[in-house]
Amino acid sequence: MVIKKQFKNITVQPFEEQYRTKLYDFELSERQQIYSSLPKTVLDDAIKDEDRIANIVLNEQNKVIGFFVLHQYYQHEGYDTPKKVVYVRSLSINEKYQGNGYGTKIMMFLPQYVQYLFPEFNHLYLVVDAENKGAWNVYERAGFMHTATKEEGPIGKERLYYLDLDSKYVSSLMLKLNQDDVKYGIHMIDLLKDGQKVGFIGVEQHEERLNITSIEVDQAQRSSGIAQSALRQLSTFVRKYFEGVNVITITLYGERNELDTLCLNSNFVEVESGDDFSIFEKYINY
Template sequence: MKQKGIFGDIIIQEFEEQYRDNLTAFQLNERQQIYTSLPKDVLDEAISDPHQRANIALNKDDEVVGFFVLHAYYQHEGYDTPNQVVYIRSLSVNEKFQGQGYGTQMMMNLPQYVQQCFPDFNHLYLVVDAENKGAWNVYERAGFMHTATKEEGPIGKERLYYLDLDAKYVSSLKLIPGKSEENYNIHIINLEKDNEKIGFVALEKYSTRVNIAAIEVTASERKSGVAQSALRQLATYIRKHFTSITLIRITLYGEYNELRPMCTNSNFVETVTTENYVIFEKFINY
């Protein structure tokens, strides 16, 4: 049975032959073809290989707006990744539909879709051109973490991104600017899910860093992964709204603070450890 997921305005599903002509007509500009393959050039291999799965994204008019391949057990040249792994390959948005938000919608919902397709796999990876800052901002919003940089890949400098398929992801979570208290350097970020406020993050802003002063989530949503999804998206939000900030810091008090594993799973690094508190940090410009 072919996998299919309905995510708001798009459908992500396994390729079906009725869409072959759409993929034959799929267009990318010359620069994009340096970094990814046209669907027609990889489709037949993906169909014939039992470890690969070709997938498409459809809009509400049943038009093919995106394409990608999920490749189980793949090992990308130059990276040592686990055996029980899935790579996202040949990911692209049809040039005809670029700039309409379809790429972001695809990436925000890919974690849930891949969890459906590969329930026994724990690791998801993708590789992206290091110069494509717009792309890796979207990947980080979706929960991917930058784990390695290769100076000389097949397409030049590239970045490896990782996502834990065992974790929870809230694809509809949005970080929205809230009230700021400039006199106290406090900035509030509202957490919205399906257009409803379900919590907030409070930041203390300094010259080149922000401290996370508080993360609050409504009681009914506390076990759904909202706080961790917010931490994953925070770097992208800060890059957009605070261009001078290079570092996020959070101080946790108590030996069994519940946010500790969330910080680790969101690519924060423990930099100070004492009996009473720990400090986690994450650089956001690299």
């Protein structure tokens, strides 16, 4: 029985032979083929390998809009990752359907889909070429964290991204800059879950540095993973709305040190600490 999962207006499922012709008609530009293989070139290898599952993404008209391979136990050359992992490989969106937000939507729901297929696995990885900024912005938006950079990949630098499938992640969370609420140089970034405001992040820009002044989540939502999801998305959001920022900083004082774990799980690094404070940083441009 083929597992088919519907997420809003897309359906994600393992490949079936009835879709082979449509995959063979799958199009990518020459530029995109530098970063990802055409599905027809990797499909049969994936089918023959018991550790790989080829997957397709369909829209409401039953058109094949996306393709990717999930590879369990894979070890990418140059990276030291756990044995019991799943890698996302050969991910691409059919050129005919690009520009409709399908890539972001697939990545937002990918963790749920992986857990259906691999319920015993907790580690999800992917590798992307460092110059492919559009792709890694989407991955960070979906909660993946940049964990390593390899200086010499097939076409240059590579970035390794990781998502802990055990951690809480809110796929419907969106960040929105509140243009009407700027006081004393503090910008408010609203946290929207299913279109409803459930909290905010206050930030203050100082040249290349963006300081987080506050993080607040509605009391009823505090155990749902919203704060961590928001901090994971923040890098991509900042690149888009705060020109020239290279590093995000947050300082925790006294009783707020209970947020240390939140910062660490969101890929911030502690750079300084004292008896009653901790300073965390996260570089967002490499």
